Amino acid sequence: MGAPLPSREEQAEEVIERLWEEYPDATISLNFENRLELLVAVVLSAQCTDERVNTETAELFEKYxxxxxxxxxxxxxxxxxxNSITYHNSKADYLKSSAQTIIEEHDGEVPDTMDELTELKGVGRKTANVILQHGYDLVEGIVVDTHVQRLSRRLGITEEERPEAIEQDLLDIVPEDEWKWYTHLLISHGRAVCTARNPDCEACVLADVCPSAKGDSDVDLASGEPWDA
Known part of the structure; x- marks a missing residue:
């Protein structure tokens, strides 16, 4: 009879411990110098790479x-x-509208609560969590981007599919003092090793504890599709 499977809490703790060793400097990769720049950068980063956003904001922050x-x-x-940012027309509208709200309702300051942030156009929980964590050092939740969504499911930490449901699940599983860093650790690993289409399981420090690892499973648990699909 084999060893009992770890609980999801135990799995999360093991993942975090190993990834801290692998990525000790994991942190946000967007460039910003104040809360307004942070808000703009995070809004622009939706469905766009941080590298592209940083390239665009280098000049944008000089003008605005x-x-x-x-x-x-x-x-x-x-x-x-x-215009090099995905959905740039919509995002331009978001930035203009959010700035108007910040001036009219918040005395020109980026708000510091989840409710007020998510009332800004184009700002959802993910964006608000980033602003609170890195603009105000307030941790109220876990940022669930595509990497966190994919890796949390592949690693068997959650079975939820929607970002909002994944976040609520993770809040009960991940230790609260790791909520902020859980995101950056998984993003770092998702970019370097556990990519969406061709994860390098042979080089992965989590392969032996990952139920989706190639060789252990013919199916990517994050998508439900065969690895060679």
Whole structure:
């Protein structure tokens, strides 16, 4: 009779411990110098790489320095200024609208609560969590991006599929003092090793505890598809 399977809490603790050893400097990769820049960068990063966002914001942050700069901007010009970003037309509208709300309702300051942040156009829980964690050092949840979603399912830490449900599940599983760093550890590993289409399981420090590892499973538990699909 084989050894009993670890609980999801035990699995999460093992994953975190190993990934800390592998990525001791894991942290946010977006460039910003203040809370407004953080808000802008995170809004732009939706369905876009942080590397691309950092390239675009290097000039953007020189031109737009205050909420008034975004609020008073011509939305077509703002869209053109971020035209290498995915969904740049929609995101330009989000930035202009959010800046107007920040001026009118928050005295020009990026708000510091989940409810107020998620009232800004284009800001959901993921974006709000990033702003709270890295702008205010307030940890109220876990940022669930595509890497966290994929790896948490592959590793058997959650069976949920929607980001909101995954976050709520993880809050009961991941130790609270690791909520902030859980995201950055999984993002680092997702970029370096456990990629979406061709994960390098042979080089993975989690292979022996991963129920989705090639050789242990013919199916990617994150997608339900065969590895060679």
């Amino acid at each position: 320095r205050t909420p008034e700069d975004y609020a008073n901007a011509d939305v077509d010009e703002l869209s053109e200024d971020i």
